[in-house]
Amino acid sequence: MLRIEHLTKKYGDKTAVDDLNLHIQKGEIYGFIGHNGAGKTTTLKSVVGILQFDRGEIYIGGESVKEQPLKCKSKIAYIPDNPDLYDYMTGIKYLNFIADIFKVSAADRKERIHKYADLFEITDELAQPIAAYSHGMKQKLAIISAWLHEPELIIMDEPFVGLDPKASHLLKEMMRAFCDNGGAIFFSTHVLEVAEKLCDKVAIIKGGKLIRQGTMDEVKGDESLEDVFLELEK
Numbered sequence: 367m368l369r370i371e372h373l374t375k376k377y378g379d380k381t382a383v384d385d386l387n388l389h390i391q392k393g394e395i396y397g398f399i400g401h402n403g404a405g406k407t408t409t410l411k412s413v414v415g416i417l418q419f420d421r422g423e424i425y426i427g428g429e430s431v432k433e434q435p436l437k438c439k440s441k442i443a444y445i446p447d448n449p450d451l452y453d454y455m456t457g458i459k460y461l462n463f464i465a466d467i468f469k470v471s472a473a474d475r476k477e478r479i480h481k482y483a484d485l486f487e488i489t490d491e492l493a494q495p496i497a498a499y500s501h502g503m504k505q506k507l508a509i510i511s512a513w514l515h516e517p518e519l520i521i522m523d524e525p526f527v528g529l530d531p532k533a534s535h536l537l538k539e540m541m542r543a544f545c546d547n548g549g550a551i552f553f554s555t556h557v558l559e560v561a562e563k564l565c566d567k568v569a570i571i572k573g574g575k576l577i578r579q580g581t582m583d584e585v586k587g588d589e590s591l592e593d594v595f596l597e598l599e600k
């Protein structure tokens with residue numbers, strides 16, 4: 367579903383991501399962990415077409431993000447680390463805007479908005495301008511918009527930040543259901559307990575280089591993910 371080959375991205379002289387290779391298959395929840403400044407956001411933004419990269423290739427469903435950017439974007443949803451949505455829109459207007467872009471039918475959008483807004487308990491707030499939302503409410507709206515158009519791949523940067531425990535639990539269930547239905551998820555997190563419980567596979571990045579990747583068993587064996595991570599970070 368997602369194939370990253372030799373991804374290299376520099377900011378001036380600084381190499382933020384260095385020859386990174388990763389393959390994510392349908393059905394997989396893939397966690398991406400690393401210290402602050404390790405290169406996670408740079409990698410995710412390269413995948414979703416926000417950042418140009420210096421070397422390498424990224425394929426989504428077999429299509430190159432460089433050669434077929436629109437086709438690739440039609441297959442994915444992206445939740446950035448900071449849900450900076452359009453403050454002047456109401457929540458419902460924003461969701462309809464996203465549904466318009468992805469050509470979701472009137473019946474489908476109505477059903478999905480109703481379902482997810484109810485689950486996240488923000489139905490009443492959808493009529494309010496996004497400027498009046500808390501960080502967690504914006505995050506919930508961003509999550510609903512990602513699930514609205516039934517993408518094949520969801521990319522999320524620190525999706526659990528700002529969510530209350532109930533919403534975090536719901537998101538984990540939604541992620542599992544999405545991948546059990548043939549989707550794939552690639553997400554960054556600093557919460558190692560979440561990664562350990564939720565992910566099928568995990569990749570650890572350090573100073574722009576991938577230093578460990580594989581199934582949870584391959585990466586951590588009998589140890590805790592936290593112990594392995596702290597050991598690798600030394």
Ligand SMILES: Nc1ncnc2c1ncn2[C@@H]1O[C@H](COP(=O)(O)OP(=O)(O)OP(=O)(O)O)[C@@H](O)[C@H]1O
Nearest residue numbers: 377380381382400401402403404405406407408409
């Ligand atoms: N726009 C930019 N200009 C210059 N350097 C940048 C820019 N964005 C990121 N960097 C640098 O690239 C490196 C990787 O940053 P990135 O944001 O990808 O890390 P991260 O793993 O997402 O970190 P965090 O966990 O803190 O979000 C860091 O050294 C950072 O300082």
